[in-house]
Amino acid sequence: MIRNRIFEIIEPAKSNDHHSRVFDNTILILIIFNVISVILESFSSIALRFQAQLDIFEIISITIFSIEYLLRIITSNLLYRENDKARAVLKYIYSPMAIIDLFAILPFFIPMILPVDLRFLRILRLTRILRIFKINRYTTSLSMIGRVLKKKKEELIVTLFVTFLLILLAASVMYYVETDIQPDGFPNILASLWWAVATLTTVGYGDVYPLSVLGKILSGIIALLGIGLVALPTGIISSGFTEELENKKQNYNRSAKAYKYKKRKKVLKRK
Structure with missing residues (x-):
């Protein structure tokens, strides 16, 4: 007990x-x-x-x-x-x-x-x-975040996988385009990943940047792709929150209706 x-x-x-x-x-x-x-x-x-x-x-x-x-x-x-x-x-x-x-x-x-x-x-x-x-x-708010992430985990995993592939592709392309011009900035593909992450997330620290014309064109395309890439998981999570809030609202309405029905039933019994 x-x-x-x-x-x-x-x-x-x-x-x-x-x-x-x-x-x-x-x-x-x-x-x-x-x-x-x-x-x-x-x-x-x-x-x-x-x-x-x-x-x-x-x-x-x-x-x-x-x-x-x-x-x-x-x-x-x-x-x-x-x-x-x-x-x-x-x-x-x-x-x-x-x-x-x-x-x-x-x-x-x-x-x-x-x-x-x-x-x-x-x-x-x-x-x-x-x-x-x-x-x-x-707290119910943090629990809701957990439920949304769990519900949308498959979509988020796919998004993260695509993001990883795009970052790796961007780093590889930029390495081959820029390594001859600036071997210190792009010495290998792994080092080029830092530039790819900074560019795709649109942070753009400016510590490493392309010097060749082709590199600048590719950098602009990759930066534009990054805008959509960052928005993708945000949209997935936002839709998950919308669905969760809608379900919560429906459950509340059902509970309220059930409570009113029970209360009315008790009143009728007393009569």
């Missing part, structure tokens, strides 16, 4: 569950403050002056996140009811959100178990910013 209630609290809150909503909001606020803490630590003046306070906040955060992680493991068989307890625990541990949870707390404990070089420790501490991805569990 207690385990069931813990599961209800740590899962995304229902509209009538006050304790669960308080838990969700607390975790959200803690995640936001953790990200702010990582940013503040990058300022040497702030880090030197408030290091003790930042360390205390880190210990409090790690304690809360560790307890949350353990509670989710304990109640994992309630999340995966079709599996037995051992399989449910393993299924949760290897789930994407659980991996994010683990990487958010693991860097704190590694130096206690293994001797770690302090320079490497600084890199590990940056993984705390992964805690921001935990927000996905508590």
Whole structure:
């Protein structure tokens, strides 16, 4: 009974569950403050002056996140009811959100178990910013992004594949056109990929650019192709959001109609 209630609290809150909503909001606020803490630590003046306070906040955060992680493991068989307890625990541990949870707390404990070089420790501490991805569990907006990307993954994979082919083709063509004129700028196809990415994304840093007439013509064509290429995944994702919002609206209307029907039925029964 207690385990069931813990599961209800740590899962995304229902509209009538006050304790669960308080838990969700607390975790959200803690995640936001953790990200702010990582940013503040990058300022040497702030880090030197408030290091003790930042360390205390880190210990409090790690304690809360560790307890949350353990509670989710304990109640994992309630999340995966079709599996037995051992399989449910393993299924949760290897789930994407659980991996994010683990990487958010693991860097704190590694130096206690293994001797770690302090320079490497600084890199590990940056993984705390992964805690921001935990927000996905508590917000419907980020969940919607996940659903859209999952729904449109095939179209996006095809788009990315075509993009990769076009970048590779552009780099290869430009290498053969420009390498004799400027061997330092286009020494090989792999080095030419940087120019292709900057041109196709229409960033155009200008550190590497064609000098020959043919190179300039090809560069203009590739830049124009890049405009359509960048717009393609944007259009796919936009259509996915439109469909998702339309489905959400239809589900809300159905729920509202069902609620009105039940309410009317109760009134008729009373009469």
